[in-house]
Amino acid sequence: MINRVVLVxxxxxxxxxxxxxxxxxxxxxxxxVNRPFSNQQGDRETDFIPVVVWRRQAENAANFLTKGSLAGVDGRIQTRNYENNEGRRVYITEVIADSVQFLEPKGTRHADENDFGNGAPAPSNGNNGFGSQSGNRPNTNANNNNNQNAPSFEDPFANDSKPIDISDDDLPF
Structure with missing residues (x-):
C-alpha cells in the first residue's frame, strides 16, 4: 500500500x-495549494492543507519559513480523531511531512507583497532568481527593453567572478 503526498x-x-x-x-x-483547473466561473480554487513536521525539520521550518513562503512538502496523509467537550467525535486529516523544502531564497518577496496576483511568483527575467543566465551576457529579452514601467529584478549573482560570502547562520541545516 502507498501513502505518499507531494505538495508545493x-x-x-x-x-x-x-x-x-x-x-x-x-x-x-x-x-x-491552487487546484490545476478553474471552476465554472473561471476562478481557480485553493485547498488549505494542514502540515505537521517533527524534530530538526520542524525547527528549520519555524526559523526559515514565514507567511507567504513558497515551500515543497513531501510526506504522508494521516487521520486522527478525538472526542471534543460536547462529546462529539472530531476527525482531523493532515500531512505528516518527512521533508520540507524551502523553494525561495531567504529574503525573497512573496506573492502577497507584490502586484502580480493569483499567487504566482514574481517574474525574474527568466532565471528564477538563481545564477546568471549565460555567463556575463546581458538579457536580450525584447520585453525587458521595451517596457520602461515594468519593475526591474536584479540578478543577485551577477558578479559571478567574486566568491559569495555566506554565513553558516544563513543556512537552514
Missing part, C-alpha cells in the same frame, strides 16, 4: 513551533 504551495501564516514533554520539536502550518 505558500504558507498561510507563520509556522507554530511547540515541544513535546520529552523535548521533541513539532511545527504545524497550513499550506495553500
Amino acid at each position: 504551495g505558500r504558507l498561510t501564516k507563520n509556522p507554530e513551533l511547540r515541544y513535546t514533554p520529552n523535548g521533541v520539536a513539532v511545527a504545524s502550518f497550513t499550506i495553500a
